[in-house]
Amino acid sequence: MERGRSLTLLLLLTLSFLLSPDVNAGKILVFPIDGSHWVNMNLLIRSLHARGHEITVVRTSTSWYIKEEASHYRSITVTLPEAISIEDQDFFVTLLVNMLTIQREGGGSIMGFVNFYTEMLSCLSRIHQQASQLVVEMFENKALMQSIRDAHFDLALVDPGLPAGVLIAHELKLPMVFNVRWITSGESHFVVAPSPTSYVPTSGYAASNKMSFMQRVKNMLYYIFNTCIDKLVVCPHYDRLVERYFGSDVNFYHLLQGADFWLMRVDFVFEFPRPTMPNVGYIGGFQCEPSKPLSSELEEFVQSSGEHGFILMSLGTLVKGLPVEISSEIAAAFAQIPHKVIWRHVGERPNNLGNNTLLVKWMPQNDLLGHPKVRAFVGHGGTNGIYESIYHGVPMIGIPLLFDQFENMVRMEARGAAKVVEAIQLTRENFLQTIQEVLHNPSYRSNMERLSSLHRDKPVHPLDTAVYWVEFVMRHKGAAHLRTESYKMPWYAYHSLDVICFLKAVLFVLLAITVGCLRFLCLRLCGRRKSKQE
Structure with missing residues (x-):
């Protein structure tokens, strides 16, 4: 019995060693x-x-x-x-x-x-x-x-x-x-x-x-x-x-x-x-994960939104902020909605800022996107923000600025989960209209929730x-x-251009031989007829 216990203990230790990540x-x-x-x-x-x-x-x-x-x-x-x-x-x-x-x-x-x-x-x-x-x-x-x-x-x-x-x-x-x-x-x-x-x-x-x-x-x-x-x-x-x-x-x-x-x-x-x-x-x-509880200050601000909920805005890690003339138009549009707004903003403070808008230098974006009171996400179209929006099923308003952000937002628009406003054409009127469309047209949220369901349905994280x-x-x-x-491979070989040219050449030779044979046969037949007539 004692020997059996010793063997069992040795086996467990061996398995523990083999399964250790350090091995x-x-x-x-x-x-x-x-x-x-x-x-x-x-x-x-x-x-x-x-x-x-x-x-x-x-x-x-x-x-x-x-x-x-x-x-x-x-x-x-x-x-x-x-x-x-x-x-x-x-x-x-x-x-x-x-x-x-x-x-x-x-x-x-x-x-x-x-x-x-x-x-x-x-x-x-x-x-x-x-x-x-x-x-x-x-x-x-x-x-x-x-x-x-x-x-x-x-x-x-x-x-x-x-x-x-x-x-x-x-x-x-x-x-x-x-x-x-x-x-x-x-x-x-x-x-x-x-x-x-x-x-x-x-x-x-x-x-x-x-x-x-x-x-x-x-x-x-x-x-x-x-x-x-x-x-x-x-x-x-x-x-x-x-x-x-x-x-x-x-x-x-x-x-x-x-x-x-x-x-x-x-x-x-x-x-x-x-x-x-x-x-x-x-x-x-x-990088997506379930949301964590917010700090008491953020939670209090979010809860103060009541039934309207809140909108999140962030331009990612690369751009501190938009030029003040654009950010002021955005602020003026935000001031006209009943929702609360949490805006990650580092640059010059925009004009026309409403009492419903909270400017922060940093925010737990994933946790806010996973909050039940979030209604929409205003972003620049970076892939991190897009995937977090998809994961939590939050419709987007895109303001693409640089690089691949324009293409990213086209993809989200094609899925019916986002609407885009170009930065150089942004005014308080068209931005407000876009916000209201995304908030009040249920197709945006339902489409994003469908994407979220597909994105989460994986056998392995x-x-x-x-x-x-x-x-x-x-x-x-x-x-x-x-x-x-x-x-x-050389480019011409990769695209099989050499093979195509070879096959065309073979076809041309076969066609030439065929035409030559037919011509030869025709000439012989003509020659025989001529000799018979003589």
Whole structure:
């Protein structure tokens, strides 16, 4: 009996040891992007740390969200010759003001279009030039690189929007997982999976997947435009580094496409259906969670809204605030409704602010969206806010400002769960009209609640999916069996143009032989008839 108890105890201890997260714990080298991207990456590495993995984050000395010290990771801080523009908290405010000014003055003119994209491309090139210096600073620091090699990392977790980490992971020969939606050329599906422009809207073109002929023409032009931008504006910064450190036989774009696994921050209740690949996992909304109780001050304000409830407004983490002339129009519209308003506002205090509006510098957005008294969410169309709205079933009023926000809000409008007001055309009258439509037309809430039901109906939480695939790649030291090698094919071979030309040539030869034979037979028959007549 005593021996049986001892064996049972030994078995339990063995199982406990084998199931402990520390047994398969690995070392993960993380290359994040600051700002809202870091919110997602930080959540993922917290979960990985809780599983027993050792996390090391590469950051720059000017990072404003990515802290040098944290309980769930250690950091490697790199000082760059020039700070990356997006790590300056005023950068996006300045960019937004410039963009709004260009749009107002240029309107729909060709010159306005040229000015808009000249400004955007100048900023884009400068950001990637600054970010590419991270590679130089790390590669030229021999002691740092040796210490990283000596750490024997098992995997690189990279946000490839700024792909310096791709080059460093290649140098260290590490398996690579992307935490991604955007890469250098736009939406990441366009690099990893077939993306027919006949029904897949390209990055920068705010359209649905049901396009007219002229929309498909524009979609193709945007695709060509994006490809040219990537090849001529972005990639040259990294191509020079690849040539310098790896030689001419290594292709930067192949390194980018060669990631073992892509964790896409996408859910198809939001994204339009499109082709995908085996090494893609979908984790859209993985940051969403049930709401927690509010602070006593916020709860008291929310409860004071009575039967009308409250509206939430936030422009995310990148933009401190709209220009005061726009925010004042919004404030004037809010002042005319019976609902309470909680507005995350950091910039200059707007005029026309009503007694029903509470300005806060920070708020628990997820918890407020999950409150039973919330009626609508006014946002800029960032994906974090959109997924939290979907998760809690709260209809949206969109004021897209920059980058992918216009496309995001088109998707929500196509689902019947949001209505958009353009910032440059916003007035208190049209903004108030939009608020009233979303509040009083029940289809917006019912459509969003339907999306919420679809989004929540999953066998595994998206965050667990993300953790599983990261550990999968570590366990198997890569996932080459899931990755197509098609990206290494020449473009003409990928599109089978060589095969088409070959088959056409064969067909032409067969047709020529057939015609030749027929002609030969006709000539012989004619010759025989002629000889008989003679």
